[in-house]
Amino acid sequence: MYPRLIWLKCATLLLLVFCWKALSHNVVETLPGFPGKLPFRLETGYIGVGESEEVQLFYYFIESERNPKDDPLLIWLTGGPGCSGLSALIYEMGPFTIDYANSSGSLPALVYNPYSWTKVANIIYIDQPAGSGYSYAKTWEAYNTNDTLSAAYTYEFLRKWLIYHPQYLESPLYIGGESYCGLVVPLVVNNIYNAIEAGSQPPLNMKGYVQGNPATNKYWDTNEKIPYAHRMGLLSDSLFKSVKESCKGNYVHADPNNVPCQKNLERVAECLDKIPTHNILEPWCSLMSNKRDLLSWDSSFEEETKDLLLSMNPSKTSWCRPDNYLYSYIWANDISVQKALHVSEGTIKEWLRCNMSMHYRPGKQHGCYMFDVQSTVEYHRNFTHKHCRALIFSGDHDMVVPHTSTEGWIDSLNLTVQSDWKPWFVEGQVAGYTEQYSHNDYQLTYATVKGAGHTAPEYKPLQCFAMIERWFSELPL
Incomplete structure (x- = not known):
């Protein structure tokens, strides 16, 4: 019997007795502004993390529209720090977006996004840390956090979410994020690998990570x-x-x-x-x-x-x-x-797309967020010794995290070039340029997205959807 199935049988009673208090989740079938019933499965809820579960992290989970059982599970961290997962969902790669042509100053109209990444993956969008989006803390002290603690809470969130959703324990797991979360995602990935090696339960089916225009070395x-x-x-x-x-x-x-x-x-x-x-x-x-x-x-x-x-x-x-x-x-x-x-x-008090009280300024503390990680290059270097897949992509017109900086730290990993720099295409047009690297069981695909800005899927949704669909399918871009 598979280890995960053994664990599931043994943990069922424990789950029923101890875990129900930490979870609040609901299936959402309709949304204001969206015509009719949602054509995808949306679940929202809170999961408590930290000491006495004083931090309550809000999430949106959208089931894959293709094959939820076999498609990968991706948890996505929006940048900031302090930006809501709803921003990525609405403006980048979620299944609904703003219908600008039919929206006015009243409640905006929503429309289905044909380039949603949920067509090929189950995706959890999370408001993290507390103070982002709808996430909150039960005490003022619990709002105090930093890069390391944010990553630890995200790992705890994911572990608990999978306990409550055991049907996804076998799904290939990927950790994704963008912008400032380029400094947080590798910490989460590292926490997962450490937990796997320590035999922590439940066993996660970790496969790799995805990062867009990631801050990596400040x-x-x-x-x-x-x-x-x-x-x-x-x-x-x-x-x-x-x-x-x-x-x-x-x-x-x-x-x-x-x-x-x-x-x-x-x-x-x-x-x-x-x-x-x-x-x-x-x-x-x-x-x-x-x-x-x-x-x-x-x-x-x-x-x-x-x-x-x-x-x-x-x-x-x-x-x-x-x-x-x-x-x-x-x-x-x-x-x-x-x-x-x-x-x-x-x-x-108010939903904010990005909570500026946590925003990064070198050498300064804003509000309750401390910036304790300056570089994650060594984490990436350590991952090259894992059985791991990585996709790093950069909008090539972004000057917040220039693609040249990303290419520099990738080169510093001293990986073997499997496929040299070349264009990749969508609908017969150059969508960007790509290069593939490897080291033993580690594989890294790097791609630029031509004409895209800092949050590449927001600027080039068709191209970024084609990119993620091919990469999840382990096909060349």
């Missing part, structure tokens, strides 16, 4: 912004040469007494002042902060609030991406929506 990712800007034609050859020589290639920790370097950095800042870092091709919006520090983790897209978005000039003719985000604030804060999702009444 210094490398930030320092690479200036070389990337030059590579993309935003800085002249002469200016880049001058700033590189005067700052000795160290832009993040430049000597404040180095006058030539500081003057060149001022010229760089002037050139990039009105360039949206999340996608350098998109228009600059008045909503975005004019006081940016380019050489820090960029937050210009997460600074919006519902009130700020509502205050924007309604007669303006130019579109900017935060216009899309207003709809999620209206929808997720609607009482009828929260009732439909079975959000516990009175647990949050």
